[in-house]
Amino acid sequence: xxxxxxxxxxxxxxxxxxxxxxxxxxxxxxxxxxxxxxxxxxxxxxxxxxxxxxxxxxxxxxxxxxxxxxxxxxxxxxxxxxxxxxxxx
Numbered sequence: 009x010x011x012x013x014x015x016x017x018x019x020x021x022x023x024x025x026x027x028x029x030x031x032x033x034x035x036x037x038x039x040x041x042x043x044x045x046x047x048x049x050x051x052x053x054x055x056x057x058x059x060x061x062x063x064x065x066x067x068x069x070x071x072x073x074x075x076x077x078x079x080x081x082x083x084x085x086x087x088x089x090x091x092x093x094x095x096x097x
Contacts, residue, residue, distance in 0.1 A: 011071040012070075016030055017029050018067055020064075021045065024051055029042070
C-alpha cells in the first residue's frame with residue numbers, strides 16, 4: 009500500500025512482517041531504496057472465504073499507524089469481529 013505522501017510503499021514480506029521501501033523518482037522510473045522491516049510480528053495477509061487475496065491491513069493518513077489483524081499462532085485462521093450500528097453512549 010502506498011503511503012499518502014507517495015514516497016513509501018508498505019507491504020507484508022514473505023514472512024508476513026510489515027515492511028516499507030522508500031521510492032524516489034529517477035527520470036522516467038521509480039527507484040526503490042533499501043527495504044526496512046517495521047514490525048517483527050507476523051500479521052494476517054488477508055483472504056476472503058473464497059480464497060481471493062485482500063490487503064489485511066491499512067495505514068493511517070500520516071503513515072505512522074497501522075490497523076492490522078494479528079496472525080493466530082495456534083490456528084490457521086484469524087477472526088475479526090466488527091460491531092456495526094453500535095448505539096452511542
